[in-house]
Amino acid sequence: MIRDIVRDTFFLSQPSVPAERNDVAIAEDLVDTLKANADRCVGLAANMIGERKCIIAIRVGHAYLAMLNPVxxxxxxxSYEVREGCLSLAGERSAQRYAWLEVEYRDLKFRKKRQVFRDFPAEIVQHELDHCAGILI
Structure with missing residues (x-):
């Protein structure tokens, strides 16, 4: 289900809580919402659709990936400095990012996965992880 994007900075600045197996539907809604905003967005965190759960979704090329409890x-x-925009916030801001990172997470079947992200996909993951931590970028 496509959800509205949250722009309330007070809500977005609250850290997310761990996702549980029964939160997979939130991850599916996150992917649906990301697909609906594909012309202007490459990643979303669950708090951006009103859910304080540690769930992110990213687009890499034409593929979409949901990650529950990514670490x-x-x-x-x-690290290096980048300028990033956000669907929930107006304008761009500076951020420090790593060129690559390895992330452990749960997939939509709640199976443990591990994946390396490089370059722009790594930036997307880091931006969405900031959202999970309540950091506004």
């Missing part, structure tokens, strides 16, 4: 387990030593 960075390794990352590049060096």
């Amino acid at each position: 960075v387990v390794r990352h590049a030593k060096e």
Whole structure:
């Protein structure tokens, strides 16, 4: 189901709580909402659709990936500065990002997965993880 995008900075600045197996429907709604906004967005976190759960969805090329409880387990030593926009906030802001990171997460069947993201997909994941932490970028 496609959901409205939350723009309330007070709500968005609250850290998310861990997702549970019965939160998979939220992840599916997140992917549906990301697809509906594909012309202007490459990633979403659950709080952006009104759910304070640690769930993110990203688009890499033409593929969509939902991650429940994503955690960075390794990352590049060096970081660099980028300018990022956000569907929930107006304008762009600076952020520090790693060129690559390895993330452990649960998939839509709540199976544990591990994946390495590089370059722009790594930036997307880091942006959405900031949302889960209540960090507004």
